Amino acid sequence: MRHVLDAEFFRRWMLATAAVVDREAARLTELDSAIGDADHGANLQRGFTAVRAALEAEPPQTPGAVLVLAGRQLISKVGGASGPLYGTLLRGTGKALGDDAEVTDAALRAALDEGVGAVAKLGGAAPGDKTMLDALVPAVAALGDGDYGAARAAAEKGAEDTVPLQARKGRASYLGERSIGHRDPGATSSALLVGALAETAEAVTGG
Amino acid sequence: MAEGPLVGLVLVSHSAAVAESVARMAVALAGVDTVAVEHAGGTADGGYGTDADRIAAAARTADRGAGVGLLVDLGSAVLTVKSLVADEELPAGARLLDAPFVEGAVAAVVTASTGADLDAVAAAAQEAYGYRKE
Numbered sequence: 001m002r003h004v005l006d007a008e009f010f011r012r013w014m015l016a017t018a019a020v021v022d023r024e025a026a027r028l029t030e031l032d033s034a035i036g037d038a039d040h041g042a043n044l045q046r047g048f049t050a051v052r053a054a055l056e057a058e059p060p061q062t063p064g065a066v067l068v069l070a071g072r073q074l075i076s077k078v079g080g081a082s083g084p085l086y087g088t089l090l091r092g093t094g095k096a097l098g099d100d101a102e103v104t105d106a107a108l109r110a111a112l113d114e115g116v117g118a119v120a121k122l123g124g125a126a127p128g129d130k131t132m133l134d135a136l137v138p139a140v141a142a143l144g145d146g147d148y149g150a151a152r153a154a155a156e157k158g159a160e161d162t163v164p165l166q167a168r169k170g171r172a173s174y175l176g177e178r179s180i181g182h183r184d185p186g187a188t189s190s191a192l193l194v195g196a197l198a199e200t201a202e203a204v205t206g207g
Numbered sequence: 208m209a210e211g212p213l214v215g216l217v218l219v220s221h222s223a224a225v226a227e228s229v230a231r232m233a234v235a236l237a238g239v240d241t242v243a244v245e246h247a248g249g250t251a252d253g254g255y256g257t258d259a260d261r262i263a264a265a266a267r268t269a270d271r272g273a274g275v276g277l278l279v280d281l282g283s284a285v286l287t288v289k290s291l292v293a294d295e296e297l298p299a300g301a302r303l304l305d306a307p308f309v310e311g312a313v314a315a316v317v318t319a320s321t322g323a324d325l326d327a328v329a330a331a332a333q334e335a336y337g338y339r340k341e
Contacts, residue, residue, distance in 0.1 A: 083259070
């Protein structure tokens with residue numbers, strides 16, 4: 001199914017993400033208490049609350065501008081590593097979308113690919129390191145020509161598949177083999193972001 | 208030497224107390240008061256973490272026109288400074304110094320006080336990784 005994606009679509013995606021982060025904040029923090037510093041849910045909630053406020057205060061006019069604004073808020077407000085990582089993802093994707101008032105599914109997939117690449121570069125991580133990338137990379141690969149449901153399923157599977165992995169980046173990597181057996185909080189929240197994208201696509205166009 | 212502007216420095220830690228204390232200590236151990244050494248530690252609400260807006264403000268304050276070096280502790284401090292540099296939200300010529308936080312800070316202040324450029328300050332700070340303690 002092909003979609004024409006305008007600024008309103010991207011605004012809805014960000015608001016849907018803020019809503020699911022609100023709902024899942026406690027679970028994210030619980031996952032983070034096992035292998036991190038137990039702040040992932042609260043940090044993302046603070047960040048997306050700021051995103052929501054910024055989008056309401058001055059709604060951007062293009063898809064790219066929505067994501068750039070959201071990314072800036074996350075870098076500025078989160079206070080933990082997820083701020084610059086998610087901020088770089090959204091800003092990188094937004095910048096790649098350029099100034100167009102509407103974008104295609106293919107343009108979004110290409111832009112997400114750039115955004116995910118920027119995250120990998122910033123964190124120096126690769127798939128298999130038990131990070132956000134383990135959900136994001138398969139999601140973008142599955143997106144194809146606008147198959148947002150497949151992207152959501154791939155992100156969910158990617159997050160679930162971090163359980164047996166040993167963390168190689170971030171605070172969890174200090175735990176070595178003891179990080180095995182826990183689902184990665186960043187991959188889990190990345191799957192929420194992709195899930196919110198699928199939910200938005202379904203709501204706007206029926207899939 | 209030291210006729211032109213000096214390189215400025217910013218110390219970024221998860222802790223406000225650590226950032227401020229290391230800044231003070233580096234200045235004291237270097238024995239100079241000519242280098243602008245700013246600090247940006249902790250989150251905006253006083254917790255442990257990183258505050259991108261205060262880091263950017265500290266870098267602007269430390270900028271004397273010869274570039275700014277940012278020393279960071281770990282995790283979000285590293286990633287936040289990297290993303291600020293990548294997005295050009297810091298003064299022109301600002302860069303992350305790949306160095307140990309405390310030892311690198313002392314080396315950077317001493318080197319900056321001589322009027323050395325940012326490359327030399329960055330190299331001196333990085334060399335502090337080679338200082339073995341046993």
